[in-house]
Amino acid sequence: MKIAIVCYPTFGGSGVVATELGLELAHRGHEIHFITYRQPVRLALLSPNVHYHEVNVPEYPLFHYQPYELALSSKLVDMVKLYKIDLLHVHYAIPHAYAGYMAKQMLKDEGIIIPMVTTLHGTDITLVGNHPFYKPAVSFSINKSDVVTSVSQSLKDDTYKLFNIKKEIHVIPNFIELNKHRNESAISCQRSVMAKKEERIVTHISNFRKVKRIPDIIKIFYKIQQQIPAKLMMVGDGPEKVKAENLCAELGIEDKVIFFGNSNEIDQILSYSDLFLLPSETESFGLAALEAMAWSVPVISSNSGGLPEVNFDGVSGYLSDVGNIDEMAENAIKILENETTLATFKANALDVAKQFDIKNILPLYEKLYQEAIEKTHQPL
Ligand code: GMT
Numbered sequence: 001m002k003i004a005i006v007c008y009p010t011f012g013g014s015g016v017v018a019t020e021l022g023l024e025l026a027h028r029g030h031e032i033h034f035i036t037y038r039q040p041v042r043l044a045l046l047s048p049n050v051h052y053h054e055v056n057v058p059e060y061p062l063f064h065y066q067p068y069e070l071a072l073s074s075k076l077v078d079m080v081k082l083y084k085i086d087l088l089h090v091h092y093a094i095p096h097a098y099a100g101y102m103a104k105q106m107l108k109d110e111g112i113i114i115p116m117v118t119t120l121h122g123t124d125i126t127l128v129g130n131h132p133f134y135k136p137a138v139s140f141s142i143n144k145s146d147v148v149t150s151v152s153q154s155l156k157d158d159t160y161k162l163f164n165i166k167k168e169i170h171v172i173p174n175f176i177e178l179n180k181h182r183n184e185s186a187i188s189c190q191r192s193v194m195a196k197k198e199e200r201i202v203t204h205i206s207n208f209r210k211v212k213r214i215p216d217i218i219k220i221f222y223k224i225q226q227q228i229p230a231k232l233m234m235v236g237d238g239p240e241k242v243k244a245e246n247l248c249a250e251l252g253i254e255d256k257v258i259f260f261g262n263s264n265e266i267d268q269i270l271s272y273s274d275l276f277l278l279p280s281e282t283e284s285f286g287l288a289a290l291e292a293m294a295w296s297v298p299v300i301s302s303n304s305g306g307l308p309e310v311n312f313d314g315v316s317g318y319l320s321d322v323g324n325i326d327e328m329a330e331n332a333i334k335i336l337e338n339e340t341t342l343a344t345f346k347a348n349a350l351d352v353a354k355q356f357d358i359k360n361i362l363p364l365y366e367k368l369y370q371e372a373i374e375k376t377h378q379p380l
Contacts, residue, residue, distance in 0.1 A: 001086050002087075008092060009038040009043075014091045055072050098137050113377070115376040122284030127282070142163065149170045154309065176290055176356055177357075178358075208236050218244055222251050233260065234260065279300070296349055298348070299316060301318075312352055315345075315352060
């Protein structure tokens with residue numbers, strides 16, 4: 001199949017999922033065309049099956065807001081015609097499903113019928129999409145998609161609750177690629193740069209937005225390090241980062257917290273981590289938690305949204321109510337203070353992660369693509 005993937009190219013989870021999906025599809029012989037405004041961060045190499053087409057939005061002084069959706073839908077039309085693309089897969093409803101629908105309509109006018117799969121990722125429904133300024137356009141473009149998927153059952157339920165959606169929503173969870181190369185000597189070398197042998201390594205990775213409850217992470221870690229020698233790795237960048245740095249200074253733990261900024265070394269950092277913190281206000285799935293679990297790192301998370309579908313309470317980690325810092329710290333200490341308990345949680349985390357192996361999840365997308373293409377080309 002020839003598939004155009006529209007996504008955000010940044011460090012956010014939806015862009016990561018879209019990129020990893022595209023790369024694995026290409027690996028399985030499909031021709032993939034990424035269409036977005038910058039080369040996606042996880043798209044290191046292009047190959048005969050992997051193409052990238054940049055959407056340019058020329059600056060024009062008359063416009064207070066440059067019309068990205070217009071440029072994206074025009075680019076989609078051009079690329080579908082040029083490469084004879086069979087299907088559009090848009091990740092994150094805003095504004096991708098809307099731009100995709102416009103492209104479909106323009107192509108229809110020229111006698112080209114192309115199906116569109118829309119994947120809902122989370123904040124496109126629960127935070128941004130739900131805003132009255134966007135809601136009618138988001139509802140419309142979801143209902144006009146040929147196939148709709150969501151990354152968790154919780155997000156599917158939220159979508160039906162918040163919008164008037166008449167379409168079936170298929171749940172296809174996020175996934176990870178297991179069996180990444182593990183180089184033990186490189187891991188122990190890197191670890192020794194970050195922490196002393198006796199210190200536990202606690203990690204958080206995100207885009208440091210309010211929804212991630214960054215101050216909770218610092219406060220949980222503050223309690224952990226009072227009981228157990230530990231270091232905190234804060235990976236990512238975003239609006240809450242400076243506040244977090246200030247809080248560390250206020251609490252006198254700045255020497256125990258390392259801020260990495262955006263990093264392409266996520267696998268390396270996770271490979272020597274002992275615990276992952278994700279106390280988010282809302283999280284449709286929690287890909288970062290799954291990525292940690294794939295490196296045998298147990299997770300302390302909130303129980304909001306889709307997190308209970310990924311992090312199993314008392315098995316791969318623990319879940320608590322949003323904001324229950326005391327319980328999260330207690331559970332973290334319970335896991336970290338005992339070598340045997342930590343080893344059990346680490347093994348469990350990996351076992352749970354195995355259920356989300358890309359090899360099991362990818363065929364679910366392929367099946368929906370095939371059905372969408374067949375349905376689109378059926379005679380009326
Ligand atoms: O919240 C983020 O980290 C970014 C955001 C995005 O859309 O890029 O992530 C959402 O999509 C991810 C991939 O499907 C999910 O794993 C995250 O849970 C979801 N974030 C939220 O719901 C807050």
